[in-house]
Structures are given as structure tokens and as C-alpha cells.
Amino acid sequence: MTRFGQLFNLLGLFMALLEILHFPDQRLRKKATAVTEITAKIRQLAEDMLETMYDAPGVGLAANQVNVQKRLVVIDVSEDKSSPLIFINPEIINKQGEREHEEGCLSVPEAYELVTRADTVRVKALDLDGVAFELDADELLATCIQHEIDHLDGKLFVDYISNLKRQRIKKRLEKQFKQQR
Amino acid sequence: MAKPQKHTARASAARVIAEVIQKKHSLNGVLTAALTSLPDNDRSLCQQLCYGVIRWQPQLEAISQSLLTKSLRAKDADIAALLLCGIYQLRDMRVPAHAAISETVNACKTLGKPWATGLLNASLRNYQRQHDEIEAKILQQESAQYAHPDWLIQRFKQDWPEQWPAILEANNLQPPMMIRVNKQHGSRQDYLTRMAQANIDATAIEVCSEGVLLDTPCDVFQLPGFADGDASVQDGAAQLVAQLLDLKPNLRILDACAAPGGKTCHILEQFPDNQMVALDIDPRRLLQIKQNTDRLKLNAELIASDAVDVDNWWDGQLFDRILIDAPCSGTGVIRRHPDIKLLRRPDDIATLAQQQQQLLNKLWPLLKPDGVLIYTTCSALKQENEEQVASFLQYHPEAQENAISPTPAERRSFGYQRLPGDNMLDGFYYASLSHR
Ligand SMILES: C[S@@+](CC[C@H](N)C(=O)[O-])C[C@H]1O[C@@H](n2cnc3c(N)ncnc32)[C@H](O)[C@@H]1O
Numbered sequence: 001m002t003r004f005g006q007l008f009n010l011l012g013l014f015m016a017l018l019e020i021l022h023f024p025d026q027r028l029r030k031k032a033t034a035v036t037e038i039t040a041k042i043r044q045l046a047e048d049m050l051e052t053m054y055d056a057p058g059v060g061l062a063a064n065q066v067n068v069q070k071r072l073v074v075i076d077v078s079e080d081k082s083s084p085l086i087f088i089n090p091e092i093i094n095k096q097g098e099r100e101h102e103e104g105c106l107s108v109p110e111a112y113e114l115v116t117r118a119d120t121v122r123v124k125a126l127d128l129d130g131v132a133f134e135l136d137a138d139e140l141l142a143t144c145i146q147h148e149i150d151h152l153d154g155k156l157f158v159d160y161i162s163n164l165k166r167q168r169i170k171k172r173l174e175k176q177f178k179q180q181r
Numbered sequence: 182m183a184k185p186q187k188h189t190a191r192a193s194a195a196r197v198i199a200e201v202i203q204k205k206h207s208l209n210g211v212l213t214a215a216l217t218s219l220p221d222n223d224r225s226l227c228q229q230l231c232y233g234v235i236r237w238q239p240q241l242e243a244i245s246q247s248l249l250t251k252s253l254r255a256k257d258a259d260i261a262a263l264l265l266c267g268i269y270q271l272r273d274m275r276v277p278a279h280a281a282i283s284e285t286v287n288a289c290k291t292l293g294k295p296w297a298t299g300l301l302n303a304s305l306r307n308y309q310r311q312h313d314e315i316e317a318k319i320l321q322q323e324s325a326q327y328a329h330p331d332w333l334i335q336r337f338k339q340d341w342p343e344q345w346p347a348i349l350e351a352n353n354l355q356p357p358m359m360i361r362v363n364k365q366h367g368s369r370q371d372y373l374t375r376m377a378q379a380n381i382d383a384t385a386i387e388v389c390s391e392g393v394l395l396d397t398p399c400d401v402f403q404l405p406g407f408a409d410g411d412a413s414v415q416d417g418a419a420q421l422v423a424q425l426l427d428l429k430p431n432l433r434i435l436d437a438c439a440a441p442g443g444k445t446c447h448i449l450e451q452f453p454d455n456q457m458v459a460l461d462i463d464p465r466r467l468l469q470i471k472q473n474t475d476r477l478k479l480n481a482e483l484i485a486s487d488a489v490d491v492d493n494w495w496d497g498q499l500f501d502r503i504l505i506d507a508p509c510s511g512t513g514v515i516r517r518h519p520d521i522k523l524l525r526r527p528d529d530i531a532t533l534a535q536q537q538q539q540l541l542n543k544l545w546p547l548l549k550p551d552g553v554l555i556y557t558t559c560s561a562l563k564q565e566n567e568e569q570v571a572s573f574l575q576y577h578p579e580a581q582e583n584a585i586s587p588t589p590a591e592r593r594s595f596g597y598q599r600l601p602g603d604n605m606l607d608g609f610y611y612a613s614l615s616h617r
Pocket residue numbers: 419437438439440441442443444445460461462463466486487488489506507508509536
């Protein structure tokens with residue numbers, strides 16, 4: 001988080017918690033488009049997304065989950081908010097192995113299911129200054145990167161589980177959503 | 182992506198128990214899935230907590246209600262279940278009280294609900310303080326005293342006016358582990374020797390020719406030659422079924438409700454060359470038969486179909502033997518599946534009785550004139566058992582019920598009933614039918 005960010009945070013200013021869309025909201029199915037210029041708006045969005053993710057609490061958030069169809073992902077898999085990562089236009093350039101990992105999603109509250117994905121990945125992206133970087137990830141970080149990039153392509157982790165389980169989750173969330181209204 | 186769920190024995194147990202109680206999913210299925218994400222050394226505690234809490238749920242729930250000033254919200258069913266786990270540890274487990282309390286309270290945080298720590302801590306300490314009073318008070322409710330739902334207590338009372346307290350008590354005991362030795366691979370005596378060499382204490386079950394009773398349950402893969410099919414897990418009451426079928430070579434046999442294939446395999450172990458058609462309505466459960474026949478190197482024709490839907494699966498050839506091990510209330514095996522107490526509803530019994538009646542009516546015509554049809558259930562309720570057979574005989578004057586010798590259980594007006602725990606075995610019902 002930038003110094004300014006921390007300052008704003010202390011003052012409780014400008015750092016907005018964003019509304020997270022919930023499955024089966026069709027807007028989660030839209031494909032995000034590449035970020036062409038890193039404007040102040042994009043920087044603000046990244047800060048707000050981090051804040052929203054920490055608050056949830058989550059370890060990753062993709063821009064289309066907060067209804068912005070841009071290829072921007074924030075991740076922090078540390079226990080103490082110490083390792084925020086921002087990926088602009090991320091791409092997986094190498095995948096190795098397979099591993100089953102239990103996943104949950106901020107857009108699919110209270111559902112946790114086993115999903116099989118690549119064991120390790122190499123990802124390429126831009127940082128907030130527009131500088132390209134590559135990163136090798138394993139364990140939770142590898143799972144999370146794949147999960148978030150799926151979001152940018154309109155895919156959700158529930159797409160990998162059985163139809164029956166997905167329908168059950170969908171029904172439950174539709175019911176909860178109605179009750180909240 | 183949401184923060185990953187943390188897994189500890191107590192938190193996982195709370196999640197499992199909440200899912201069984203709230204969503205009415207079967208304990209075995211939910212627990213098996215949960216155990217895969219737990220570290221090895223947490224598994225046994227989680228399993229003990231789940232079985233113990235579900236077994237005593239009506240009792241623990243009554244205690245919990247006297248501790249909570251208002252009941253928890255539906256979305257906090259995990260916290261409600263965690264409280265039951267805490268009470269169970271204090272009452273029935275050899276965990277030091279302070280550890281039981283602090284670990285249970287900590288599990289609130291693992292469940293992502295730190296707000297509940299104060300509530301759980303206070304409730305469990307209140308239970309310790311008011312222990313005698315609370316325990317005395319809950320015994321005044323019959324469902325808490327016997328740890329069964331009221332409707333089921335009433336059913337047992339109605340069917341077994343004398344035996345019902347003994348039945349309820351037997352249902353609450355931890356079941357012994359029994360196995361069946363594969364006689365194609367060697368004698369029971371030899372297998373007992375191999376078990377002794379593996380330091381597994383066990384004795385022969387007198388009433389079953391291939392049955393062995395273990396002193397303490399163990400993992401199946403500790404059993405000598407389990408992977409090679411030298412033995413299978415099966416209660417003695419279920420092992421008696423193959424003996425009733427009067428098996429010999431060159432028979433064509435139908436096992437109409439076969440999954441997971443315990444009896445299918447036992448029948449084939451007698452004469453592996455017999456022709457076996459094994460049916461089950463549930464294709465996923467049918468796969469379990471395949472696993473068992475593969476392990477035991479036996480052959481059966483497996484068909485996924487509703488057995489009642491005869492046109493759908495039958496090739497028109499009559500059978501020498503038919504086994505209907507019917508879907509039932511499971512009220513004879515509550516000690517093995519304590520979740521039956523929570524999952525069954527009073528009106529399930531009539532629905533099941535109807536399915537059983539249909540199975541009998543539709544499969545009876547598939548029996549050869551000199552064939553034998555065996556009807557069995559793991560129920561202890563008359564509606565599914567002797568009353569079922571009585572009404573079948575009433576509508577089928579061409580059929581008769583046969584006396585079985587030696588008797589597999591207590592003789593009833595029709596068939597034989599074993600009540601839960603008789604001779605340490607599961608509750609079971611057996612009837613043999615043939616043409617007059
Ligand atoms: C008591 S269990 C059978 C246990 C099995 N005989 C053994 O010894 O391992 C009853 C089985 O009947 C199956 N079933 C229920 N209704 C059925 C039907 N109409 N046709 C065929 N199978 C049915 C269930 O799926 C279940 O697997």
C-alpha cells in the first residue's frame with residue numbers, strides 16, 4: 001500500500017469499500033478488457049479493491065467482481081496484510097503439475113469446494129507503474145492467481161464442481177439474496 | 182478468492198455436524214469429505230467427535246438449550262454444533278476439562294466467528310458449575326434420557342412394549358467391528374492365526390461360519406490381506422443372509438438391492454461360478470459393488486436400474502434365488518449410523534414400506550417354481566418386516582413362508598427378527614418365501 005494510501009486510510013478518507021457481486025449475477029460472466037493506460041482512476045480502483053478484499057476477508061479479488069470489466073487483480077495471501085500484489089493484464093505463461101485445493105470465493109459466500117488446478121504457475125503482468133514483471137507461484141498463491149484470472153475471463157470456481165452442487169449453492173444464494181432485500 | 186477455511190479437528194467436526202443436522206446430509210458422506218482436508222493427526226479426534234455428538238445429539242441438545250438464553254441463528258449452526266462438541270468432550274471424552282474448553286473456544290476463531298468465543302466460554306463454564314442440576318433436569322425428558330427423537334421412541338414402544346428400553350440402549354452403544362473371512366482364500370482358523378500374528382485380538386463369531394469379531398476396531402488396511410480380498414467388513418447379522426439362500430453350484434441369482442455389494446460378494450464367495458445379477462437404483466453406489474467384486478476377484482453382472490421397473494432390465498430368464506435386501510429405515514443399525522436418528526422423519530416409514538411392498542410384488546414373478554426368495558431389512562420396525570410379509574402372503578395365496586433352520590433370529594409370526602444388540606449383532610429381519 002502506498003504512503004498516501006496509508007494516510008488516507010488513517011483519515012478514513014477516499015478508501016471506499018466496493019460492493020462485491022454475487023453468483024449467479026450475470027455481470028460476473030462478462031469478460032474483462034485489457035487496461036490500456038494506468039490512470040489515477042485505475043490506481044484508486046486497485047487501492048479500493050485491496051481494502052475491499054481485506055475487509056471481506058479474502059486473499060484475492062478481480063475487478064469484475066466489483067463490476068469493473070478491466071483486467072486488474074489484487075492478491076495478498078499473507079496472514080498479516082504484508083504482501084499485497086497488484087497484477088494488471090496478467091497472463092499465465094507456464095503451468096506445471098496438478099493439485100487439488102479447497103477454494104472459496106468472495107462472490108460465492110460460504111461455499112468451499114475442492115478444485116483441481118495447476119500446481120505451479122508463472123505469471124506475467126504489469127505493476128501499477130506500468131512496469132512488466134514475471135512471478136513464479138506455488139501453493140495458495142498459485143491457486144489464487146488462477147482463480148482470479150478465471151474471473152477476468154468470466155469464469156467462476158463453481159464451474160469446476162458438479163452440476164448438482166452448483167445448483168444447490170445457486171439456490172441457497174438466491175434465497176439469501178431475496179431475504180436481504 | 183475467499184480466505185481459505187482453516188481446518189482443525191474441532192472446527193471441522195462442528196462444520197460436519199452442522200451440515201448433518203441442518204441440511205440433513207448423511208454423516209458418512211460429509212465426514213469422509215471433511216477428513217481429506219484435515220492433517221492425519223486430527224482425523225481420529227474429528228471422527229470421534231462427529232460420531233459421539235450425533236449419537237448423543239438429543240441429550241446434548243437439551244443441555245445446550247438449558248445453557249443458552251436464546252437460540253443461535255440458523256447461519257450460526259456451526260457454533261451451535263461446536264457447543265455440542267464442547268459439552269460432549271466434558272461429559273464423555275478423556276480430554277482434560279481445561280483443554281476441552283480452551284480448544285473448543287479457539288475453534289470459534291478457526292470458524293471465522295471470534296464473536297462467539299465469549300458465548301462458548303461462558304456456556305461451557307456454566308455447564309461445569311451447574312453440572313448436577315442440568316443433568317438431573319434433562320433426564321426428565323424422555324428424548325434426552327434415551328437420546329432418540331420422540332417419534333422413534335413411540336414407534337419402538339408400540340412395536341416392542343417390553344424390549345424398547347433395551348433397544349434404545351443398544352442403539353446408543355459403539356458398534357463392534359466384525360469381518361467376514363473369504364473362504365475362497367483360506368479358512369477362518371487360518372485367518373485368526375494371521376490376525377494374531379498381526380497383533381489384532383479377535384474371536385470367531387459362533388453363529389456365522391466365516392465371521393470374526395474384533396476386540397477393538399481397526400483400519401481395514403491393517404487387516405491381513407485386505408487389499409487382496411482375504412477379508413471384508415460385514416456385521417454378523419448380514420453374514421447370516423447367505424446361509425439362508427441354500428446355495429449350491431449352477432444357480433442363477435438376483436441381488437435386487439445390491440449396493441455396496443456386501444451380500445453380493447458373500448454369496449459369490451460360496452460358489453464363485455454361480456451366475457449373479459446385481460442391481461441397484463443408484464449408479465454411484467453401483468460403483469462400490471464394482472470396487473468390492475474387483476478386490477475379491479468375483480464376477481457379477483451389474484445393472485443400474487429401479488428393480489421394480491422389470492421391463493427395463495430383465496432378460497426374461499427366471500431366477501433360482503432372489504435376494505431383496507430392501508431399502509429400509511435402518512432402525513436396526515442405528516449404532517452404526519447414529520445420524521439415522523436425525524435424518525429419518527416419521528412419514529418416511531410408510532414410504533419405505535410402500536417401496537418394499539412393490540419390490541416384493543414385482544420380483545416375485547421372476548422366481549422359478551422351485552426357487553427361493555429371501556426378504557431382509559436392517560429395520561427393527563414391524564411395518565417393514567413381519568407386517569410386510571404378512572400382507573404379501575395375504576395377496577399371494579400361491580406363496581408360502583418357510584421355516585429356516587437353524588433359526589437366524591427370534592421366530593415371529595412371519596419371519597425372524599433380531600433386535601439391535603442381540604448376540605452383539607446388528608438388528609435385522611429375515612424371511613424366506615417360495616411357491617407352495
Ligand atoms: C440395505 S441397502 C443394500 C445393502 C447391500 N445388499 C449389501 O449387503 O451391501 C439397500 C439398497 O437398495 C437400493 N435401492 C433402493 N430402492 C431400490 C429399487 N427400487 N431398486 C433397486 N435398488 C434400490 C439402494 O440404493 C441401496 O443401495
